[in-house]
Amino acid sequence: MAYKNEKASKFAYQTIIKDKSVQEFLKQCYIPEIDELKKINFKKISKDLEDLENVYENEINKILVIDGGYQVIDISKNRFEIMKIAFYSCGIMSFDYNLLLDLNEQQTVNPNEINNIKTLYKQNFTLPVQLISLKGYSFIDSIRKSIYDIFAQKSLFYNNGEIDKDSIFIDTIKWLAFEEYLEGKGTLNVNCPVCDTEIKFEKKNNDYKNKNDVLRCKKCYENGNNTIVYITDIFGFHLKIEDNNSETIVSLLLNIFEVIMLFTSYRVIIEKKDIKAMAKFLFIKDGSLAIYDFHHKDTFVSLKIIPFLSFLFKKSIEDKKNYLSIVGIEKSGYFYSHLQKIKNMLKDKTVLIPDNDYIQKNITFENKIMGKYTNFGIKMFYHHSKGFSYVMQFPFPTLLKNKPMYEYEKFLKKPNIKYFINLKNIIEILTETKSSKYEGGIIPIILVNKQVSVSRNPGYKMLKEFTKEELFKD
Numbered sequence: 001m002a003y004k005n006e007k008a009s010k011f012a013y014q015t016i017i018k019d020k021s022v023q024e025f026l027k028q029c030y031i032p033e034i035d036e037l038k039k040i041n042f043k044k045i046s047k048d049l050e051d052l053e054n055v056y057e058n059e060i061n062k063i064l065v066i067d068g069g070y071q072v073i074d075i076s077k078n079r080f081e082i083m084k085i086a087f088y089s090c091g092i093m094s095f096d097y098n099l100l101l102d103l104n105e106q107q108t109v110n111p112n113e114i115n116n117i118k119t120l121y122k123q124n125f126t127l128p129v130q131l132i133s134l135k136g137y138s139f140i141d142s143i144r145k146s147i148y149d150i151f152a153q154k155s156l157f158y159n160n161g162e163i164d165k166d167s168i169f170i171d172t173i174k175w176l177a178f179e180e181y182l183e184g185k186g187t188l189n190v191n192c193p194v195c196d197t198e199i200k201f202e203k204k205n206n207d208y209k210n211k212n213d214v215l216r217c218k219k220c221y222e223n224g225n226n227t228i229v230y231i232t233d234i235f236g237f238h239l240k241i242e243d244n245n246s247e248t249i250v251s252l253l254l255n256i257f258e259v260i261m262l263f264t265s266y267r268v269i270i271e272k273k274d275i276k277a278m279a280k281f282l283f284i285k286d287g288s289l290a291i292y293d294f295h296h297k298d299t300f301v302s303l304k305i306i307p308f309l310s311f312l313f314k315k316s317i318e319d320k321k322n323y324l325s326i327v328g329i330e331k332s333g334y335f336y337s338h339l340q341k342i343k344n345m346l347k348d349k350t351v352l353i354p355d356n357d358y359i360q361k362n363i364t365f366e367n368k369i370m371g372k373y374t375n376f377g378i379k380m381f382y383h384h385s386k387g388f389s390y391v392m393q394f395p396f397p398t399l400l401k402n403k404p405m406y407e408y409e410k411f412l413k414k415p416n417i418k419y420f421i422n423l424k425n426i427i428e429i430l431t432e433t434k435s436s437k438y439e440g441g442i443i444p445i446i447l448v449n450k451q452v453s454v455s456r457n458p459g460y461k462m463l464k465e466f467t468k469e470e471l472f473k474d
């Protein structure tokens with residue numbers, strides 16, 4: 001609460017400062033110091049890029065970059081009636097690798113000049129954040145339905161402005177859920193948001209794309225309720241909504257959308273071409289390789305994404321090609337700030353994969369395995385030279401056998417650099433496309449970012465006026 005009387009607030013500060021218990025508490029607090037980090041033998045735990053070996057031949061000739069942005073717009077009429085809505089913009093841009101190498105910094109300024117080396121596919125969507133609901137739906141149901149609709153009504157590509165039936169996002173969720181890349185026998189249990197009964201989603205007809213993504217809860221129906229359960233409820237967003245406010249899930253939805261975009265590319269390439277074509281692509285995702293959802297363990301990542309990556313890893317070994325060329329680049333968070341502290345202690349052109357002990361002791365200060373059930377990649381640091389250090393995340397590379405969760409956990413605790421196929425190759429591609437203008441910037445990411453960032457000015461004002469006009473017209 002703000003008080004006008006400044007003297008009173010100064011007095012309050014003074015009593016806090018003089019309070020013995022506060023002083024005692026602060027004495028016990030500890031900020032991990034750089035000095036502590038200096039004791040670490042980085043030479044011993046990091047690897048020279050030069051010493052890494054690519055497992056298979058480099059076939060990458062296309063780079064696909066995925067990035068998105070959002071803006072929450074406040075259209076409240078007064079301070080007692082807070083109304084908010086989020087606008088998203090997500091894109092995937094394809095670059096010809098050889099042409100990208102020719103690109104210099106100057107060309108990033110003029111987008112017209114780079115048109116010949118890139119193709120952009122962009123999706124826009126909205127999510128109610130506060131007070132605004134869909135007609136006939138409660139707030140929570142509006143959120144669940146909006147999220148389902150976003151995935152059901154958007155596709156990776158567009159044909160003359162129309163949805164492309166072969167690249168609809170909901171089909172990718174089903175493709176992964178039913179394990180369509182294998183025999184299509186997978187199932188996915190989703191809890192009913194009302195009575196918590198497990199609802200089993202499975203393929204009930206020959207074409208997995210046909211229906212199978214919306215079910216009615218039988219138990220609710222017997223009790224006179226018509227509860228519709230969406231396959232997208234697996235992400236558990238509704239579990240995190242309080243007081244008709246979805247602000248906590250706004251950024252998480254963006255991340256899930258980006259992840260599904262990534263795997264839709266995989267699905268389309270595998271379905272339309274052949275899995276062998278995957279070896280030609282490198283995917284760069286701005287941000288982490290993770291889906292943060294609100295279940296304790298049975299998450300979409302642990303149940304469906306990790307097994308898919310294991311399938312890709314197995315295929316890579318069989319075909320002697322790399323089908324796991326995905327990299328997440330992080331520019332914020334615990335790992336990023338840790339990198340800022342240690343980058344000057346790292347030798348040029350070295351990779352450091354922190355294991356669980358290192359992470360708990362120096363990065364998260366938490367006594368639990370970082371990213372369990374949410375991450376499908378392993379985080380690592382790469383220090384190229386002064387000004388060029390990255391937090392990168394590469395997909396989890398291991399064969400899941402009899403105890404998939406055990407093996408997943410084991411690898412998360414102690415990742416082994418030798419299993420990352422062509423790590424050297426991918427890092428070299430990233431450094432070849434680094435920006436000399438923006439510290440730590442990678443040119444293809446910068447280009448996509450420009451296309452999808454919903455800037456505050458003047459974008460915010462325009463979106464606000466547009467929303468008001470649409471919502472308040474009678």
Ligand SMILES: [Zn+2]
Nearest residue numbers: 192195217220
């Ligand atoms: Zn139910």
